[in-house]
Amino acid sequence: MALRFEILGRFNRARAANLVLPHHVCQTPLFMPVGTQGTIKGLTTNQLEEIGCQIILGNTYHLALRPTSELIDELGGLHKFMNWPRALLTDSGGFQMVSLLHLADITEKGVTFQSPVDGKPMFLTPEESIQIQNRIGADIIMALDDVVKTTITGPRIEEAMYRTLRWIDRCIAAHKRPNEQNLFGIVQGGLDPVLRDICVRGLVDRNLPGYAIGGLAGGEDKDSFWRVVAQCTAALPEDKPRYVMGVGYPLDIVVCSALGADMYDCVYPTRTARFGTALVPEGVLRLKNKVMADDTRPIDPTCDCMVCKNYSRAYIHCLVTVDAMGSQLVSYHNLYYMMKLSRDLHSSIIQGKFPEFVCKFLQRMFPEGDVPEWVCNAMEVAGIDISSCCAPFVSSQG
Amino acid sequence: MKFAVKAWNSSGKARSGILQLGNCPGPIETPALLLSTRKGLPHFISPDLLPSLPSPDSHLLQVSPLHFSEGLYPKTISSLGGLNQMLGLPDYAFAAVARDSIQSLPEYNSTNKIGASFETRCGRLLIKPVDYVEMISCMRPNIWATLADEVPAWVSEKRNKTSVDRTVRWLDECIALNSAGGAVIGSIVGGSNVEERERCAQEVSQRSVSGYLIGGFGLGESMEERPALLNAVTDILQEEKPRFVCGLGLPEEVLQGVAAGIDLFDSEYVYHLTLGGIALTFPPGGVEISGSEFHPGYMGSEQTKINLKATIYRKDTSPIVKNCGCYTCQNHTKAYINHLLNVHEMLAQILLEIHNTHHYLQFFRSIREAIKAGEFEKFRQRFIERRRECDDHPDVAAAAVCA
Numbered sequence: 148m149a150l151r152f153e154i155l156g157r158f159n160r161a162r163a164a165n166l167v168l169p170h171h172v173c174q175t176p177l178f179m180p181v182g183t184q185g186t187i188k189g190l191t192t193n194q195l196e197e198i199g200c201q202i203i204l205g206n207t208y209h210l211a212l213r214p215t216s217e218l219i220d221e222l223g224g225l226h227k228f229m230n231w232p233r234a235l236l237t238d239s240g241g242f243q244m245v246s247l248l249h250l251a252d253i254t255e256k257g258v259t260f261q262s263p264v265d266g267k268p269m270f271l272t273p274e275e276s277i278q279i280q281n282r283i284g285a286d287i288i289m290a291l292d293d294v295v296k297t298t299i300t301g302p303r304i305e306e307a308m309y310r311t312l313r314w315i316d317r318c319i320a321a322h323k324r325p326n327e328q329n330l331f332g333i334v335q336g337g338l339d340p341v342l343r344d345i346c347v348r349g350l351v352d353r354n355l356p357g358y359a360i361g362g363l364a365g366g367e368d369k370d371s372f373w374r375v376v377a378q379c380t381a382a383l384p385e386d387k388p389r390y391v392m393g394v395g396y397p398l399d400i401v402v403c404s405a406l407g408a409d410m411y412d413c414v415y416p417t418r419t420a421r422f423g424t425a426l427v428p429e430g431v432l433r434l435k436n437k438v439m440a441d442d443t444r445p446i447d448p449t450c451d452c453m454v455c456k457n458y459s460r461a462y463i464h465c466l467v468t469v470d471a472m473g474s475q476l477v478s479y480h481n482l483y484y485m486m487k488l489s490r491d492l493h494s495s496i497i498q499g500k501f502p503e504f505v506c507k508f509l510q511r512m513f514p515e516g517d518v519p520e521w522v523c524n525a526m527e528v529a530g531i532d533i534s535s536c537c538a539p540f541v542s543s544q545g
Numbered sequence: 546m547k548f549a550v551k552a553w554n555s556s557g558k559a560r561s562g563i564l565q566l567g568n569c570p571g572p573i574e575t576p577a578l579l580l581s582t583r584k585g586l587p588h589f590i591s592p593d594l595l596p597s598l599p600s601p602d603s604h605l606l607q608v609s610p611l612h613f614s615e616g617l618y619p620k621t622i623s624s625l626g627g628l629n630q631m632l633g634l635p636d637y638a639f640a641a642v643a644r645d646s647i648q649s650l651p652e653y654n655s656t657n658k659i660g661a662s663f664e665t666r667c668g669r670l671l672i673k674p675v676d677y678v679e680m681i682s683c684m685r686p687n688i689w690a691t692l693a694d695e696v697p698a699w700v701s702e703k704r705n706k707t708s709v710d711r712t713v714r715w716l717d718e719c720i721a722l723n724s725a726g727g728a729v730i731g732s733i734v735g736g737s738n739v740e741e742r743e744r745c746a747q748e749v750s751q752r753s754v755s756g757y758l759i760g761g762f763g764l765g766e767s768m769e770e771r772p773a774l775l776n777a778v779t780d781i782l783q784e785e786k787p788r789f790v791c792g793l794g795l796p797e798e799v800l801q802g803v804a805a806g807i808d809l810f811d812s813e814y815v816y817h818l819t820l821g822g823i824a825l826t827f828p829p830g831g832v833e834i835s836g837s838e839f840h841p842g843y844m845g846s847e848q849t850k851i852n853l854k855a856t857i858y859r860k861d862t863s864p865i866v867k868n869c870g871c872y873t874c875q876n877h878t879k880a881y882i883n884h885l886l887n888v889h890e891m892l893a894q895i896l897l898e899i900h901n902t903h904h905y906l907q908f909f910r911s912i913r914e915a916i917k918a919g920e921f922e923k924f925r926q927r928f929i930e931r932r933r934e935c936d937d938h939p940d941v942a943a944a945a946v947c948a
């Protein structure tokens with residue numbers, strides 16, 4: 148195990164912690180921006196530090212294709228290759244294959260798919276995934292799991308869950324750098340509480356440094372989503388980090404944190420930036436919209452980022468989707484927003500003001516008091532009283 | 546704007562001066578490079594990275610008012626407080642020129658007596674002097690060039706004459722309309738005809754302008770005919786006013802311009818290199834010239850520029866230029882940039898624009914030092930000789946050209 152997870156504060160199920168990784172001491176809850184190919188699109192590494200990014204995610208599948216894991220290894224690992232001094236996490240590569248390629252075939256041995264480079268069949272086993280991730284050298288590496296869409300039902304879900312459990316042992320056996328890299332297991336089992344429970348218990352038996360909740364954020368209804376998160380976080384060990392994969396909407400992060408999750412990743416904040424959408428406390432701001440053309444306010448008047456301090460919506464309106472600078476500036480703001488959200492979650496939990504934070508957050512996003520039912524239900528389970536922001540005619544006091 | 550020539554080259558016309566612009570942190574020494582922008586910001590260098598470039602050398606930005614046709618009304622720019630305020634760059638100076646070679650190309654066939662035509666991303670735009678001055682007054686650049694009818698080298702004598710007539714007429718209209726302040730730079734055209742160049746320079750130098758923009762270059766004329774055309778113009782111009790040329794980009798072309806007494810240059814060359822994945826690597830100080838500028842890092846460097854897409858850089862863990870002080874060279878390797886280019890990641894362009902701009906600003910610094918040391922001609926000769934040697938080197942040519 149190459150991490151320490153020191154809980155600094157709690158509010159019911161929510162926790163704020165120091166996640167001590169080989170390259171950085173991260174504060175949780177935290178959001179991990181996705182740097183697919185060894186870079187967060189349009190931002191330099193010193194900008195990422197300035198924004199407050201603590202850990203970023205690299206995609207094993209893409210890095211294995213170019214520049215290849217062998218080259219990264221030869222040049223001293225991904226940290227050195229991209230000159231990123233803080234923490235890194237790599238995924239297993241499995242999800243990318245299944246989601247990017249139609250012709251993926253999963254058997255007990257591993258995943259077979261067609262190479263997008265030359266069309267030849269390629270094969271990824273749990274052993275290979277770990278070997279590649281050992282070469283890349285991230286602080287956290289992910290086990291290869293059998294990924295199925297959450298919208299699928301039937302025996303395939305059960306098969307995938309049991310296979311994920313069998314594969315974890317192969318991943319553990321293949322892991323050559325347990326003192327420098329932390330292998331996280333991934334809880335599968337679709338939306339079935341029984342399967343999820345079997346998977347959690349199976350993984351916990353392996354005493355891994357951390358656990359991820361996989362197979363979500365794939366189009367399932369929100370009520371199913373939070374219930375799976377709530378079930379898994381309740382069953383996972385207290386003293387290990389919990390990572391909900393693929394989650395990146397600010398509202399989802401707040402809800403999952405209330406339920407006791409610690410880590411999140413998503414391409415959403417940077418991808419949506421490239422299409423000209425900014426994240427703001429009220430939700431989103433579509434900067435391409437014509438009404439922005441003469442809006443002299445910053446993207447978010449309450450934001451302290453370099454972009455909001457200097458630029459108007461009108462100016463960014465004329466950049467987005469046509470100039471590189473448009474996506475650079477909006478990505479900068481969006482990641483700043485996500486990092487600020489992470490910091491606010493962390494500090495409000497430590498200060499014992501978590502419910503106040505949640506209420507303020509919900510009030511700004513739902514000023515009419517129309518907080519979605521699934522959020523209300525999840526908050527009830529989390530023991531956070533949000534009645535003050537759910538009433539139809541709510542006073543402004545949080 | 547204040548300008549003063551401080552040093553003359555003993556034999557030729559090359560000169561070094563000082564340009565003072567209200568909001569810059571210090572006087573900008575000439576010959577100087579204006580940073581090419583898109584809508585006022587460098588193409589890929591975001592404003593928080595700009596201060597990593599040499600200061601105050603990097604504080605002169607060139608902007609085309611026409612870029613804003615894509616989604617921003619002049620009135621909005623005005624209500625945002627003009628360029629400095631809108632762009633969050635209070636201590637930078639802006640020079641507005643309608644034409645560039647990237648997004649606002651002169652379209653002489655459609656230019657008529659009413660206004661100048663440009664090919665832009667919003668289609669073809671016909672800009673009348675009155676519209677143009679309106680844009681300028683909303684944007685409030687520190688200096689701005691008057692509207693010109695720029696024609697390529699191959700047009701008929703008649704068309705070329707017309708372009709001079711129009712450009713001078715529009716100059717008068719622009720001056721008459723100018724209500725916004727900002728130093729007016731008179732545009733000079735005349736194509737490849739020495740007499741027309743002289744006629745235009747005569748006319749413009751009689752007007753009340755703070756400086757000159759020598760236009761109509763980089764439009765098909767040969768490098769050989771250029772010195773005569775440039776000299777014909779600069780011989781006529783008042784010496785105490787700055788001269789800005791657009792369309793001379795290569796180091797050799799810049800040296801040609803400096804030799805003819807030009808003070809300011811655009812940097813679209815840097816943009817084009819950056820887009821092509823090319824990094825400048827030539828010794829900006831040349832060889833054996835002014836010891837202080839000699840960078841040991843360039844010793845043994847045989848190439849003037851390198852194409853970072855080339856597979857030889859796949860495992861190259863050295864910076865683009867050893868001892869280069871730019872953000873890119875201080876933080877990243879050729880191998881990483883090679884990877885970014887291979888996977889089409891925007892960070893490649895960001896890092897390349899930073900290095901190339903930094904490198905070219907160093908080159909201009911060396912030019913100024915050579916002029917001040919009275920060694921410009923020697924500097925130029927050695928520089929060109931060395932570049933020629935480099936480019937004749939077959940390995941180098943192969944590495945530098947493969948695109």
Ligand SMILES: [Zn+2]
Nearest residue numbers: 450452455480
């Ligand atoms: Zn912001």
Ligand SMILES: [Zn+2]
Nearest residue numbers: 869871874900
């Ligand atoms: Zn450099």
